[in-house]
Amino acid sequence: MDIDTEAAGPERAGTVEWTVVESAIGPLLLAATGRGLVQVGFHADPARRERMLDRLAGQLGAEPVECASGRLAEAVRRLDRYFAGERDALDLPLDWTLTTGFHRQVLRELATGVPYGTVVGYGELARRVGQPGAAQAVGAAMGANPLPLVVPCHRVVESDGGLGGFGGGLETKRQLLALEGVLPAPLF
Numbered sequence: 001m002d003i004d005t006e007a008a009g010p011e012r013a014g015t016v017e018w019t020v021v022e023s024a025i026g027p028l029l030l031a032a033t034g035r036g037l038v039q040v041g042f043h044a045d046p047a048r049r050e051r052m053l054d055r056l057a058g059q060l061g062a063e064p065v066e067c068a069s070g071r072l073a074e075a076v077r078r079l080d081r082y083f084a085g086e087r088d089a090l091d092l093p094l095d096w097t098l099t100t101g102f103h104r105q106v107l108r109e110l111a112t113g114v115p116y117g118t119v120v121g122y123g124e125l126a127r128r129v130g131q132p133g134a135a136q137a138v139g140a141a142m143g144a145n146p147l148p149l150v151v152p153c154h155r156v157v158e159s160d161g162g163l164g165g166f167g168g169g170l171e172t173k174r175q176l177l178a179l180e181g182v183l184p185a186p187l188f
Contacts, residue, residue: 016060018053019067020044021076024083024179025172028149031056031064032071036093039146042168059098079149085179087116090150098146105129106141111151117180121159143167149176 016038018031029041029052038060041052053064074092081089099107109128114120120128122135122142131137142153148167154176158164166173177183 014062015069016056016062016064017067017069017071018056018064019072019076020049021079023079025168025175028079029053030072030075030079032075033060033062033095033097034071035095035097037072037075037147037150038095038097040149042148042172082149083179090152092150094147094150099141099144102129102131102134102137103141103144106138107145107147107151107153110153110156114152114155116152117182119155119157119177119182122156122164123159125156139165152176155180155182 014034016031016033018029020027020029022028026042027044027049029039029044029049030037031039031041031053039052039056041048044052057063078089078092094111096104096108106125106129109125110120113128114125122138123132126132126134126138129138138156142156143165145151145153145167148154154166154168154173156164163170163173163177174183
C-alpha cells in the first residue's frame with residue numbers, strides 16, 4: 001500500500017470520483033481523489049450508494065462525480081486481480097483524509113504489517129501501535145475504516161480465534177479470509 005499519500009485536510013480543490021464495481025462479495029463503491037483511493041463501501045446497492053455518496057460529499061466538501069477521468073481504472077483492475085487470488089493486487093495509492101489520530105495509526109499498521117493470507121488479533125494490533133490495553137479502540141478503528149478490503153480490516157480477529165466484527169458482515173469476512181487461504185472455503 002502506498003501509505004505515504006497524505007492529506008492535510010478535506011479535499012476542496014479537486015474532485016472526488018466514484019464508481020461501483022461488481023465483485024465476488026457484491027457491489028463495491030470506490031471513490032478516489034487526486035491523492036488516491038479514499039473510500040471503499042460494501043453492498044453498494046443504489047439506495048446505500050446514495051447514502052455513502054452524500055456522506056462522502058459532506059466529509060470531503062466536494063460533490064462526488066461518477067468516474068469521469070479514469071482515476072479509478074487501476075483500482076478496478078487490481079480488485080479484479082485480488083479476487084482472482086493475486087496476493088499483492090491491492091497495493092494502491094491511498095488518501096487518508098477520512099481518518100485521523102489513533103485510527104489512522106492503527107490502519108496504517110494494518111495496511112503495512114498484516115500481509116495477505118495472515119491475521120492479527122485486536123490486542124496484538126493495539127500492542128504494535130504502542131497501546132497494549134486498547135484492543136476495543138482498535139475495534140472502533142476497524143469499524144471506522146474508510147478503506148476496508150484495501151486496508152484489510154477483515155484480517156483482524158479475536159484472540160480466541162473468533163472472527164470478531166466486520167462492517168461488511170461476517171459472511172463477507174469469511175469469504176475474504178477463505179479467498180486468502182486463512183479459512184477453508186465453504187463446502188456449499
